[in-house]
Amino acid sequence: MSTAPTAPAPVTGAAGRGRAPLVLAPLVEEAAEVTAAHARRTDTEAVFPLEALDSLRRTRLLGLLVPSADGGLGGRLGDMLTATRRLGREDMSLAMVFAMHCQQVAALAQHANGTLRGELLPRIGAGEVYLASVTTEAGKGGALLSATAPLQQREGDLLLDRFAPIVTGGAHADGFLVTMRSPHSDSEHDVSLVYADRSQLEVACAGGWDPHGMRASHSGALHLRGSVPGHQVVGEHGRFRDIVTHTFGPLAHLGWSAAWLGTAEGALARTVAMLRSGRTRGGALLDSELLLTRLARVRHRLEAVAALLARTLDAVLHEDVSRPRVQLLVNGLKVTASEQCHAAVQELVDAVGLRHGYLRDSPLALERALRDLRSASLNFSNDRLLLADGRLTLLDPEVRLA
Ligand SMILES: Cc1cc2nc3c(=O)[nH]c(=O)nc-3n(C[C@H](O)[C@H](O)[C@H](O)COP(=O)(O)OP(=O)(O)OC[C@H]3O[C@@H](n4cnc5c(N)ncnc54)[C@H](O)[C@@H]3O)c2cc1C
Structure with missing residues (x-):
């Protein structure tokens, strides 16, 4: 058996070429439904969402980024972000579990040697292996x-x-x-x-x-x-930095940001549905300028994160990720998404007030989204990224934005 490293394969989905298009939505909807059914309990009890993990196995979404030639779904990075966002609408914990697993899978697909790939990727593709970091x-x-x-x-x-x-x-x-x-x-x-x-x-x-x-x-x-x-x-002994630069860093920041954006999108969607329904609206006045201004600001925050996510995905797929301007973009996405998604839900709590926004048993689940999103700046400290980005900013006096 060969143990020679294979050339890193792109995570772009080139592996899926020549096969029928992946129909992702029903798989993700199935997993999202199971996730939603258990999210309140798993949060309250602080237990791992095993039912949702089972659905990720059953749908083979655990093998989304495993090339089809290795027995996986052969999905692309954009598919992973779409799925993560959708899952985040139901439960940020499960979305992060999924995104981090996919990040590990991409590292194996791109950097593992032929023997390890042959042993492991088909098992992941079959939904048998959930990877922790x-x-x-x-x-x-x-x-x-x-x-x-x-x-x-x-x-x-x-x-x-x-x-x-x-x-x-x-x-x-x-x-x-x-x-x-x-x-x-x-x-x-x-x-x-x-x-x-x-x-x-x-x-x-x-x-x-x-x-x-x-x-x-x-x-x-x-x-x-x-x-x-x-x-x-x-990869090679002592060369973890290469994996971080080409795979771990970009996929972590893209995947986490998708999970945070999905969480905030879910919070806004539930809030708007409640406000539009005369049955659940209670005393909220839809022509309140304060309410309308707050909703607009929340929407703008999420649009900005979504646009930055799309731009960063494009850069990661088509540009050299080791270049400082791409690193600035990737780090900037993480910091911006962590701040804006949290701020958006914070604003929603103020918009709808105590009963809908702060009570643990409110169907809007804003307080859970807010608690979950509080971790975003800590999950790889924003302070570390801001220091790195400040140094990179000083190296570009002409300010050539990506
Ligand atoms: C929900 C969640 C899940 C996680 N899951 C995993 C996992 O599965 N596997 C895993 O390995 N890790 C995981 N982590 C850990 C995560 O990736 C970070 O490594 C960890 O949160 C950092 O912990 P820290 O804040 O104590 O440390 P630090 O990053 O050291 O930061 C501590 C504080 O010190 C300051 N600081 C320290 N050093 C510097 C510096 N050089 N520059 C700037 N500021 C500095 C910062 O202000 C920061 O707020 C998870 C974290 C969270 C929140």
Whole structure:
């Protein structure tokens, strides 16, 4: 069996060429319906949405970004964003679970060697494998490009012993993509990405999960121990930065932003439906200038994020993502979407007031959307991205916007 790295394949859906067009909407609607049916309970109980995960398996949406030649749906990046937005309308936790899984799949499809691809992609394509992400480490916070836990090498195997403080869906994942310090390296900047199947690990829960929002993401702490064959390194040892630049960064920021936008779109859609219905409107006056102005502002915020999402997708598909102007765009999308989607729902709460906007049992579920969206600026800290973007801005005195 060959272990030579294959050339990175684009995540654009080129893999789907020559097949019948993917009919995505019924699959996504099925998953969205299941998600909606359980969203209130999974939030209240802070438990992982297992029913929704089952529907992602059944519809094979877990294999959306697996090329059709490898047994997946052969979807394109735009399909992933469309599906994430739709799921976000029902539950931001589930939308983030889906987007982050797809980000991991894209990393495997683009950077894994032939052996690992052959072993894993058909299983993901069949809906058998839900992938969790392990990049955050105690002490380093969100410093993605460094790692302290050392990956050991013994004969042909890689030994993992890794504490992971926050792993979305980790208790239910079938496999993990884990960052660790590369074998034989003294530098925390030599980072390797390794795939470990659940069956190859001892997975110990190392903490509970009782957060303000994103409760159904069930992102508790784990301790992972085990060994995997050497070919389960993804990309080259020490070159995780390449994966971040070409895949992890762009897909994370696009996928998360789609989840946040979907959440805010769902909040606005439910609010407008309530206001248009004489039965549920209560005392709200549709000709109130304050209400109309607030609705307009919410709509404008979402239009701006949607436009930026579309522009960033286009840039990621057609331009060199390592160029500073594209990096500025990708980072700017994440920061802008996290701020504007949260601000939009905040404004909706003020627009409709206490009963519809603040009560936990309100059918509008604005308070859940607001709690969930509060995590957006923290999920890879906006402060880190703003520092990076400030430096990049200084390098472009002519201000050539993307
Ligand atoms: C809902 C949710 C799900 C998540 N799921 C996962 C997961 O599945 N897997 C995973 O690995 N991680 C996950 N994370 C973690 C996430 O990706 C970030 O890495 C993590 O939230 C960062 O944690 P932090 O805010 O403590 O750390 P930091 O990023 O270190 O930030 C802490 C604070 O310190 C400041 N700060 C520190 N260093 C700098 C710096 N150099 N520049 C600027 N500011 C700085 C910032 O102001 C920031 O507010 C998840 C997070 C959330 C919210």
